[in-house]
Amino acid sequence: MSTIDVNGTAVEVDEEGYLVDLGSWTPEIGTALAKGDDCELTDNHWEVINFLREYYEEYQIAPAVRVLTKAIGKKLGKDKGNSKYLYELFPYGPAKQACKYAGLPKPTGCV
Amino acid sequence: MADFEIPKIKNYLEIPAVQEDVMAHSSPFIAKPPHQAGLGFPEELVDDWENKAIEKMGDLLGKYRSFQVYLDSCVKCGACTDKCHYFIGTTDAKNMPVARQDLLRKVYRRYFTFAGKYFPKLVGATDMTKEVLDEWYSYFHQCSQCRRCSVFCPYGIDTAEISMAAREIMDEVGLGQKYCNEIILKAQTIGNNLGLPERALADTLIDLEEEVEEDTGLPVKYPLDVKGADILLVTPSADFFAEPHIDGLIGYGKVFHEVGASWTMSSKASEAANFGMFIGSYANMRKLAMRIREAAIELGVKRIVFGECGHAWRVAYSFLNTLAGPFDFLDPNYPVPQHICEFTHGYLEEGKLRINKEENDHMRLTFHDSCNVARGSRMGPTPGGQFEIPRKIIKAVCNHYYDMAQDTIHDATYCCGGGGGLLTDDLMEIRVKGALPRMQALKTVVDDHGVTNMAAICAICKSQFTKVLPYYDFSMDMIVSVHQLVSDAIVLTGSEQEKELDGVEDDEAEATAE
Secondary structure, three states, X not given: OEEEEEOOEEEEEOOOOOEOOHHHOOHHHHHHHHHHOOOOXXXXXXXXXXXXXXXXHHHOOOOOHXXXXXXXXXXXXXXXXXXXXXXXXXXXOHHHHHHHHOOOOOOOOOO | OOOOOOOOOOOOOOOOOOEOOOOOOOOOOEOOHHHHHHOOOOOOXXXXXXXXXXXXXXXXXXXXXXXXXXXXXXXXXXXXXXXXXXXXXXXXXXXXXXXXXXXXXXXXHHHHOHHHHHOHHHHOOOOOOHHHHHHHHHHOOOOOOOOHHHHHOOOOOOHHHHHHHHHHHHHHOOOOEHHHHHHHHHHHHOOOOOOOOHHHHHHHHHHHHHHHHHHHOOOOOOOEOOOOOOEEEEOOOHHHHOOOHHHHHHHHHHHHHHOOOOXXXXXXXXXXXXXXXXXXXXXXXXXXXXXXXXXXXXXOOOEEEEOOOHHHHHHHHHHHHHHHOOOOOOOOOOOOOEEHHHHHXXXXXXOOOOEOHHHHOOOOEEEOOOHHHHHHOOOOOOOOHHHHHHHHHHHHHOOOEOOOOHHHOXXXXXXXXXXXXXXXXXXXXXXXXXXXXXXXXXXXXHHHHOOOEEEEOOHHHHHHHHHHHHHHOOOHHHEEEHHHHHHHHEOOOOOHHHHHHHHHHHHHHHHHHO
16 A cells, blocks of 8 residues: 655555545645645645535535536636536646545545 | 557557557556445455465356366367457567466466366466466456457457456456456445436436436436336436436437437436456456336336446346346337337337437447447347447438448447446546547548548547547547437427427428418
8 A cells, every 4th residue: 555745644545546445634734645645736736626525515426527516616607617627736636636635535436 | 648658549550569468557557445345345455365265266267167268169260369459459478368368278278178178388387476466467458358359269268258257267366456346335235436426417307408408498307216107217317417418318308309208317327337247256346237126116017117327238138037037027029128229219210200310410439339239238129239239320410421441340349448436537548548449440431431430339448538539630529429419409399499490491491382
């Protein structure tokens, strides 16, 4: 099992870099996970990450891309409520990359 | 963009010079013990796995006559060698279908044939060793079980069957693939590959209804678990989650609404896909199929319709009746099961759907035949319906349609590169390289006819293309759902679109009258 360093503490991640103990997530861990991919998190990234965490807490699953784009559109303005904007923030795909930094399990299936 | 070389699209598809073992490093993550145990497989590689593997091979040879025929009948004619998209994209010799089969055939010969038992070196027979097992794990996860090679084999040897058998043997000795096995377990316990629980699914559908009502001004419903509905729609869970899949789902709902169909989806059978087939496990495939039967009985439906999902349709069309039948409780006046494309096409033919093709005029379309629909099933009452029906739908809702080259479509279609349980990030290199032949064919129609978009009827194809198109300098949103095109062009009775359309016509009529 591999680990990443978060301010001197070793945090366990799986072979794909996703957090193993979902309950242990902190914003610092989120930042460290992003840093591992050379991604600097801005306020706009955090809007997405925070929404993912809220949604996950309620439903125990990441939101559908359409649910996410709608929610972000409401928060950041209609011009940002689309998947193009989300892909600019998370080039590897909002569903997978944003979930990783938010400490959510990786979405599986034909996605 | 990638830590491997992306194949170049040239003027025409080149059959590459063969290289040895250039993809030997490609190997997916191994399934975790809980996923193995959940599917009835050993948690990890068992002691004495060599003998257990041979024992399982013997079991499969006894069960499936086809398996033995495929292993015995190859004459090394070479017809298949240049037919696999993974070979063309990677140049690796072991990705030639005959070489892939030989990985298993050489072990079969050693233990199950006279010559191989006594003169192994003369007939290329080898012992079941760890080296062989590792090779199996690598190269049987470089096959998407698309069956293109079998179309060109004079003996009809189906590499997909051999690949499924290899994976089943590996699962049986405790060496499973993480992506497939984790997903199968989720679908068996939660109801779908995503692990989308009932409440999340219900709320996602309510959101969708709001979106469609905003757009059309009509209360188009996306019903879940409605007892007594006529039709059960079983669709891949990616349709709830991903783009462009969800635009297809919106389309199904609009068609159902317009023709006044009574329909529902089911939280229990909220997955059309059946990954049990990818790992060759009849028991797991059956468990997944039974959820559909149970849902249909519990909801009391009369018909089952499948959404846009490639291998789901193969399992549904070819195996559902023997896996989970008999379906004598359904209405015999309709196909069991029916494809959503058959459903929509029927109403289009009857002229019951009003279509405004101009809505799709910003697109010039082509169609990607999904391998499992093209080669593993049929659609509608006539042979070749699986090729014609989706194209007829596209042509009925779009003004500009162009086929890709003949040797890349219909039953000679190339796999998207992500089928058969390979649609996972740890296999990105093989996915990108395997997409080369399709990308080449697409580039040709882009250059020759100005094609802007490619439509498909498979969740895996849609996700795979979204991911790999950018590697070949195409835009990720080039891939669209067939029912997304229907959705954009359909003019629902009483909708905003109808008012807009007729309003303009009324003005024109008045102007002419004056």
